[in-house]
Amino acid sequence: MDLFAKLINESTSSAELLEKIRDPKTYKADVRMPLLKLFRRCVSTVIDTEKSKKLLNPTSMFVENYGHTFKEIGLLKRQFTNMAEKDKYALTSLIGEYDDRGKQGYILTDLFFTWFEDKFSNMFTIEGPRGAGKDIQLSSIFEDFDSDYPCDFIIRDSQNQDVLAVGFARYDSTRGGSQSDDRTGGNNDKVMKAHEFNRSHDIKFKVLFLSDGPGLTHKDTWEEACLLDGKLDDRVRVATLKLADQRIIESWLRS
The missing domain is CATH 3.40.1350 (Trna Endonuclease; Chain: A, domain 1)
Structure with a gap:
């Protein structure tokens, strides 16, 4: 959650945020996946996490097709700046809901x-x-x-x-x-x-x-x-x- 908030603060657009999350040189899969789950939950609910984790699909494809559904970076920054701990816990619970599926x-x-x-x-x-x-x-x-x-x-x-x-x-x-x-x-x-x-x-x-x-x-x-x-x-x-x-x-x- 703290890393996601940090990336939001350092990004100039939601598209840039997604690009940073999907960079394989920066994050391994065990970090990238929860970040992608957060992106789907908080930025664009129509992006499929399973599809977005496949790095053969360029980020530009998601931006071109779903960019109009992305929440504005300014709104994200306001929402994640000084977020209450109880809200962080609630959001963490939501993205972890299906961790044991299967x-x-x-x-x-x-x-x-x-x-x-x-x-x-x-x-x-x-x-x-x-x-x-x-x-x-x-x-x-x-x-x-x-x-x-x-x-x-x-x-x-x-x-x-x-x-x-x-x-x-x-x-x-x-x-x-x-x-x-x-x-x-x-x-x-x-x-x-x-x-x-x-x-x-x-x-x-x-x-x-x-x-x-x-x-x-x-x-x-x-x-x-x-x-x-x-x-x-x-x-x-x-x-x-x-x-x-x-x-x-x-x-x-x-x-």
């Missing part, structure tokens, strides 16, 4: 991998990032798969290394309305893409959705999960971590 999903995946490896040792293998990491593209597993299809994990037969299932792990802290529609619509699209590939290449891998979190308790999200479960002659299954013992079994994976 961590529940990483924990869920790690717990599932541990459970799976304990239960199916010497029968099946599971591969994929246990925490933060790059998704597995199905095109890297099947050469003939020519569309975008990122998976969270792949389950193989330990003996012949055949792919038995592709999986997706999702932890929803909250999910309802249009968010739920996006999730379930995306899941159904994954199922249909897998089905089309299986049908055209005579391959029969399963699709497994590991879903957990309080967001599942939304009526529409729960109903859509139930509709998805059992599709394609039971080649699609949805399970929570608690239900994994009942839903993810050897006979289903081998069938």
